Amino acid sequence: MPPTKYKFNPDSLSFDKVRFGIKALLLRFLAYFLGSVIVAFIYWGIFASFFDSPKEKALKREVEQMTIQYDLIHREMANVEIVLEDLQKTDDNLYRSIFEAEPIPGTLRDGGIGGVNRYDALEGYNNSNLVIETANRLDKIIKKVYVQSKSFDDLIKLAKDKEAMLKSVPAIIPISNKDLTRTASGYGWRIHPIYKISKFHYGMDFTAPLGTDIYATGNGTVVAVLSAQRGLGKHIIINHGFGYSSIYAHLSNFNVRAGQKVQRGEIIGFVGSTGTSVANHLHYEIKLNGVNVDPVNYYFEDLNSMEYERMVEIASKTGQSFD
Amino acid sequence: MAVIYGTFFENIFGSPKEKILTQQVENLKLQYSLIGRELDNSIASLNSLRLSDDKRYRPIFDMDSVPESYRKAGIGGVDRYRELSGYQNSGMLISFKSKIDEIISMATVQKESFKTIAERSVEWKREIDHFPGISPVNVRFSLGEGYKWRAIHPVLGTARMHNGQDFRVPYGTEVYATGDGSVIESGWNTGGFGNCIVIDHGYGYQTVYGHLSAIKVARGQNVKRGDRIGISGSTGLSTGPHLHYQVEQFGQHKNPVNFFNNDVNADEYNDMIQAFESQSKLK
Numbered sequence: 001m002p003p004t005k006y007k008f009n010p011d012s013l014s015f016d017k018v019r020f021g022i023k024a025l026l027l028r029f030l031a032y033f034l035g036s037v038i039v040a041f042i043y044w045g046i047f048a049s050f051f052d053s054p055k056e057k058a059l060k061r062e063v064e065q066m067t068i069q070y071d072l073i074h075r076e077m078a079n080v081e082i083v084l085e086d087l088q089k090t091d092d093n094l095y096r097s098i099f100e101a102e103p104i105p106g107t108l109r110d111g112g113i114g115g116v117n118r119y120d121a122l123e124g125y126n127n128s129n130l131v132i133e134t135a136n137r138l139d140k141i142i143k144k145v146y147v148q149s150k151s152f153d154d155l156i157k158l159a160k161d162k163e164a165m166l167k168s169v170p171a172i173i174p175i176s177n178k179d180l181t182r183t184a185s186g187y188g189w190r191i192h193p194i195y196k197i198s199k200f201h202y203g204m205d206f207t208a209p210l211g212t213d214i215y216a217t218g219n220g221t222v223v224a225v226l227s228a229q230r231g232l233g234k235h236i237i238i239n240h241g242f243g244y245s246s247i248y249a250h251l252s253n254f255n256v257r258a259g260q261k262v263q264r265g266e267i268i269g270f271v272g273s274t275g276t277s278v279a280n281h282l283h284y285e286i287k288l289n290g291v292n293v294d295p296v297n298y299y300f301e302d303l304n305s306m307e308y309e310r311m312v313e314i315a316s317k318t319g320q321s322f323d
Numbered sequence: 324m325a326v327i328y329g330t331f332f333e334n335i336f337g338s339p340k341e342k343i344l345t346q347q348v349e350n351l352k353l354q355y356s357l358i359g360r361e362l363d364n365s366i367a368s369l370n371s372l373r374l375s376d377d378k379r380y381r382p383i384f385d386m387d388s389v390p391e392s393y394r395k396a397g398i399g400g401v402d403r404y405r406e407l408s409g410y411q412n413s414g415m416l417i418s419f420k421s422k423i424d425e426i427i428s429m430a431t432v433q434k435e436s437f438k439t440i441a442e443r444s445v446e447w448k449r450e451i452d453h454f455p456g457i458s459p460v461n462v463r464f465s466l467g468e469g470y471k472w473r474a475i476h477p478v479l480g481t482a483r484m485h486n487g488q489d490f491r492v493p494y495g496t497e498v499y500a501t502g503d504g505s506v507i508e509s510g511w512n513t514g515g516f517g518n519c520i521v522i523d524h525g526y527g528y529q530t531v532y533g534h535l536s537a538i539k540v541a542r543g544q545n546v547k548r549g550d551r552i553g554i555s556g557s558t559g560l561s562t563g564p565h566l567h568y569q570v571e572q573f574g575q576h577k578n579p580v581n582f583f584n585n586d587v588n589a590d591e592y593n594d595m596i597q598a599f600e601s602q603s604k605l606k
Contacts, residue, residue, distance in 0.1 A: 058411070066351045087369075094441060195595050209381070
C-alpha cells in the first residue's frame with residue numbers, strides 16, 4: 001500500500017486526502033515503467049558497448065574463425081588453381097604428343113558448351129547476366145539447329161523405311177563410349193603414325209583397353225573373320241543388308257564365326273592391336289554399297305543431338321590415327 | 324532490473340553489434356558459397372582429367388588404370404578437423420576443408436599418373452620410331468622374290484629358305500634405314516650377302532640389307548628412319564642387281580612384307596623420306 005497522499009485545499013484550508021482513479025494509477029505505473037525501461041536501455045547500451053553478451057561473443061568467435069578459414073581456403077584455392085592449370089597443361093601436352101593434334105578446348109573439361117570466358121565481352125553491364133544467358137541460349141539453339149539439319153537427312157530416309165532396316169543399319173558406337181572420351185580419330189585425312197604423312201583414314205578409331213568388348217552395330221551376317229598379318233590385323237566384316245557393311249579391325253580375339261547371324265549389341269570380338277597398329281584401339285569402318293562412309297553419321301541410336309555435335313567435333317580433329 | 328530488461332531487449336531486437344556480426348556471418352557465408360562453386364568446378368575438371376587419363380591415354384599404352392583406392396587414399400580420418408568443430412557453421416567449414424583436401428589429393432594422384440603416362444608416351448614414340456615400318460627402297464611395284472621356301476637357289480641351285488624380300492632395283496638405288504637404330508654390322512658378309520648392313524632397332528628387331536654396291540654408314544653409327552645407308556648393287560651371291568631385305572624379331576625371320584604398307588605411292592614415299600631426312604643428321 002503506497003503512503004497516503006494529501007493535497008492542500010485553499011477553499012477549506014485543509015488537507016484533503018487525494019484519491020486516485022484507476023486511470024491515473026495506470027498512467028502513473030506506465031510512466032514509471034517507461035522511465036525504468038529508458039534508464040535500463042541506456043544502462044544496457046553502455047553495458048553492451050563495454051561488455052559482449054554471450055551471443056555476441058559466440059558470433060564474434062564465429063566471424064573470426066570464418067575469416068581465418070576463409071583466408072586459408074582462399075590461399076589454398078589459389079594454389080589448387082595453379083596446380084590444376086598445370087595438370088591441364090600436362091593433359092593438353094599429352095594429347096598433343098599422342099594424337100599430334102590440338103586438344104579439344106574445354107568441351108570435355110567444363111562440360112557442355114563453351115569454356116568460361118566465352119561471353120567475357122558481355123560482362124560488366126547492368127543486365128549482363130541476362131544478355132549472356134540469352135547469347136548462350138542462342139548459341140545452343142544455333143548449334144542444335146545445325147546438328148538437326150545434319151541428321152535430318154538420315155532420319156527422314158530412315159523413317160520412311162521398314163523396321164528391319166532400322167534394326168540392320170549400323171546405328172550404335174561399337175564399344176561402350178558413354179562420355180565420348182574414347183573417340184580418338186575420325187574419318188578423313190589423318191597423319192599416319194609411322195609414315196608421318198597425311199593418309200586418308202577410312203574409319204574411326206576408338207581407344208580402349210586390351211580385351212574391351214566390341215558390339216555389332218546392327219543386325220546382320222558375319223561374312224568374314226580374318227586374321228591378317230598386316231593392315232587390319234584380326235578383323236571382322238559384317239554384312240547388314242540394305243547395302244551396308246561394317247568392319248571391326250585390330251581385334252585381339254573373335255567371339256563369332258563366319259556365317260553367323262548377329263544382333264545389334266552382340267559381342268563379336270575384343271579390342272587389340274593386331275596388324276598395322278601402334279596401340280590398342282578399335283578401327284571401325286562402315287561401307288554403303290561398297291563405298292566407305294563417315295561412321296560419325298551412324299550413331300543415331302546412341303547419341304542425342306548435343307552428344308552428336310560433340311562427337312562430330314572430336315572426330316573432325318585432324319590428328320594422328322593409330323593404323 | 325536492467326539486466327532483466329537487457330536480456331529481454333536482446334532477445335527481441337538484438338543489439339546493433341549483434342546485427343553487424345550477423346551481417347558479417349551472412350557475408351562470409353556468401354563468399355564461402357562462391358568459393359564452393361570454384362571448388363566444385365575444380366573437382367569437375369579433375370574428374371574430366373581423370374577421364375582422359377583412364378579412357379584415352381592408358382588404353383593406348385596398355386596400362387592399367389589407377390585403382391580407386393589409390394585415388395581416394397589419404398581422404399578421411401575423423402579428427403582431422405577437430406579445431407573447426409564447435410562453431411555454428413562448423414559443418415560448412417569442415418565440408419570446405421575436406422573438399423580442398425580431396426582436391427589436393429586428387430591432384431597429387433593425377434600428377435603422378437600423368438607423369439608415368441608422359442614417360443610411357445616418350446617410350447612409345449621411341450618404340451614407333453625404332454620399328455622397321457617402311458620399305459627400304461622407293462620402288463614398290465618391283466618386288467622380287469619374297470619370303471618363301473624356294474626350290475632352287477639362283478646361284479647355289481639347291482633348295483633353300485629365302486628369309487627376306489627381294490626388291491628388283493637398278494644399280495645405284497638409294498637404300499633407306501627402315502627404322503631408328505644402330506648399325507651393328509657394316510661390310511662384306513661372308514654368308515653371301517656381299518656388302519651388307521645389319522641394323523639393330525632394339526625391341527628385338529634387326530634388319531638386314533644385302534648385295535649393296537656401296538655402304539654409307541659405319542659400324543656403331545646411330546641411324547634414323549629414312550637415312551640413306553647405302554646404294555644397291557649385286558655383290559655377293561647374286562645374279563642381278565637387287566636389294567635383299569630381311570627382318571628379324573627376337574632372332575626369328577619375319578616376312579618383311581608385313582612390315583610396310585604397299586598403299587603408299589611413290590610421291591608420298593618421297594615426301595615421307597624427305598620429312599624423315601630433314602629431321603636426321605645423315606644427308
